Amino acid sequence: MIEAKHISKSFVKYEKEKGLIGMIKGFVNAKKVIKKAVDNVSFTIQEGEVIGYIGANGAGKSTTIKMLTGILTPTSGEILVDGIIPYKDRVRNARNIGVVFGQRTQLWWDLPLVESFSILKEIYQVSNEDYKARMEMFEDVLQLSEFIKSPVRTLSLGQRMRADIAASLLHNPKVLYLDEPTIGLDVNAKLKMRQAIKTMNKTFKTTVILTTHDLDDIEELCNRILIIDNGKIIYDGALSDIKTKYGSDTKVSFVLKEAWTDFVDLAHLMEVDPKDIIVKVDEDKLEIGFDKRILSVAHVAQVIMKNYEVTDLKIMETDIESIVSRIYNEGKVNVSND
Amino acid sequence: MFQTIKPYWAYAKASFTVGFAYRLHILFWVLSDLVQVGVLLLIWIAIYGNSSSTTMQGYTLAQMMMYNLIIYMTASFTYMKPLFDLADDHFDGKVAMSLIKPTKYIYEVFFRNLGNNFVGNIIISLPLMIVLSTLTVTANHGVNFTLGTTILYVFSILLALLISFFSNFIFATMVFVTDATFGMMQLNEAVVRIFSGSLIPLSFFPGWLKTIAYILPYASVYTVPTLILMNRYTNSELWINLGIQLAWAIGLIIGANLIWSVIITKMKVHGG
Numbered sequence: 046m047i048e049a050k051h052i053s054k055s056f057v058k059y060e061k062e063k064g065l066i067g068m069i070k071g072f073v074n075a076k077k078v079i080k081k082a083v084d085n086v087s088f089t090i091q092e093g094e095v096i097g098y099i100g101a102n103g104a105g106k107s108t109t110i111k112m113l114t115g116i117l118t119p120t121s122g123e124i125l126v127d128g129i130i131p132y133k134d135r136v137r138n139a140r141n142i143g144v145v146f147g148q149r150t151q152l153w154w155d156l157p158l159v160e161s162f163s164i165l166k167e168i169y170q171v172s173n174e175d176y177k178a179r180m181e182m183f184e185d186v187l188q189l190s191e192f193i194k195s196p197v198r199t200l201s202l203g204q205r206m207r208a209d210i211a212a213s214l215l216h217n218p219k220v221l222y223l224d225e226p227t228i229g230l231d232v233n234a235k236l237k238m239r240q241a242i243k244t245m246n247k248t249f250k251t252t253v254i255l256t257t258h259d260l261d262d263i264e265e266l267c268n269r270i271l272i273i274d275n276g277k278i279i280y281d282g283a284l285s286d287i288k289t290k291y292g293s294d295t296k297v298s299f300v301l302k303e304a305w306t307d308f309v310d311l312a313h314l315m316e317v318d319p320k321d322i323i324v325k326v327d328e329d330k331l332e333i334g335f336d337k338r339i340l341s342v343a344h345v346a347q348v349i350m351k352n353y354e355v356t357d358l359k360i361m362e363t364d365i366e367s368i369v370s371r372i373y374n375e376g377k378v379n380v381s382n383d
Numbered sequence: 384m385f386q387t388i389k390p391y392w393a394y395a396k397a398s399f400t401v402g403f404a405y406r407l408h409i410l411f412w413v414l415s416d417l418v419q420v421g422v423l424l425l426i427w428i429a430i431y432g433n434s435s436s437t438t439m440q441g442y443t444l445a446q447m448m449m450y451n452l453i454i455y456m457t458a459s460f461t462y463m464k465p466l467f468d469l470a471d472d473h474f475d476g477k478v479a480m481s482l483i484k485p486t487k488y489i490y491e492v493f494f495r496n497l498g499n500n501f502v503g504n505i506i507i508s509l510p511l512m513i514v515l516s517t518l519t520v521t522a523n524h525g526v527n528f529t530l531g532t533t534i535l536y537v538f539s540i541l542l543a544l545l546i547s548f549f550s551n552f553i554f555a556t557m558v559f560v561t562d563a564t565f566g567m568m569q570l571n572e573a574v575v576r577i578f579s580g581s582l583i584p585l586s587f588f589p590g591w592l593k594t595i596a597y598i599l600p601y602a603s604v605y606t607v608p609t610l611i612l613m614n615r616y617t618n619s620e621l622w623i624n625l626g627i628q629l630a631w632a633i634g635l636i637i638g639a640n641l642i643w644s645v646i647i648t649k650m651k652v653h654g655g
Contacts, residue, residue, distance in 0.1 A: 116482040118648045139485035167393035
């Protein structure tokens, strides 16, 4: 369905120096800096797959999505979406895709929501029967009728996102791109969003590409994930694989009664190899990171409490962000006293 | 043809609906323009009052006043300001939302502007046309609207609409390159005002300035339809000017498409 071959995208940036003089200098002669937002990325996505595309802010996720949708032209490389080169044949490609950018809306701000739908119906030339059937389906999953007559600018974020996802699905696209569709939503609204995505994927075999910072989104929806960092794909595979490999990372943080000053070898106390634990200290705060398969939370807590007076303790399970940074830092994982 | 245009009418409908909802904006804009036209009329009265002859460059005072009103009407019939759209779409990255639609951006913006244009036509141009027509029938202003000139005027206005949009669109694409909206708007306004004939008739210009005015497309937007309605062209002048309008329209459509196709491959999309 989607094929990306060695795509790169660089932007030219002009760096300006600080201050008034720097500003004037920059006006005449700004320093040109080339930034590679996406760097030699390749992947293939089959019809009906739901892909989680993750990475930190500025990693290149949105730039990739913009290239796949035909908004941006890659500096080099090739993209095929359902046999169409999106940036060369943008209009034809646009009929096959639906896009939601969580930070923006494709609805008409000043018009009642229902007007936006009827405008989109005309733009995509959706027939009356299809329009009716889909609006009924959206009603089931997204409950739009409670605010369909209100101007879009008066909707809450959750309502607007529900409306936006309905708008992107009105023409029953083959591929759905969702760029942070659950950003800023409360739990209830998130559930509804996920339900809608699932329903569309099941009923119409819609291929879905989803970028998010929310691990629950990924876990609920995706069978495969792509991780991008600094413009490069650093992981492409099943979510279950990555979870067995990295998901056992755990952190326990202690608040001690007195600042930690004796710098004893904690690895030795816990009877593990020094490279198996990460220790971070900030005066009276002590944080220990480890792999649950090597050490148990109980053992770590026991060792620390036996040697120090602990006033508070918190256990943190792995989130997707730390998996990403762990993968990125692979090899550099070690004991550090900083 | 009808099938390919159909999706675009939705954009016109949308901006018409929005524009009409905000018709107070347009009303104030009309009022400010009317004040300007009023000032121009007063200036002409003063100039003619201090002149020894009753005509200047072939215009009596009454004809000059008609000229100003008609060119004002022509300006609002051909009102197309894609610069607002492009600046708006560019700066907060809204252009991305246009580029995911199965429609061409240039024509989307064209139809968006057409929707606004219709609002202006209903509020200003058409009422003004009725008033002016009544004036020419009831009072002797040395200007007579005939059926022939009115039909030619409408035809000329349609071409002027295309020239107005696509020339301004080309100008507006510079926003994507320079990031300087306000300056571009001011420059655009100033150039159009001087070289379109909306400040003073181009026949008042010295030769070299007139040459510049006729090299630029703006005379084709404002002066040509106005002079057609005022029946000031000889037959051959009429067809030559309509031919020039047609050439401008076709050339600018091709040019705008070419320039946009280059810009779109180099574009940066702001935000998230």
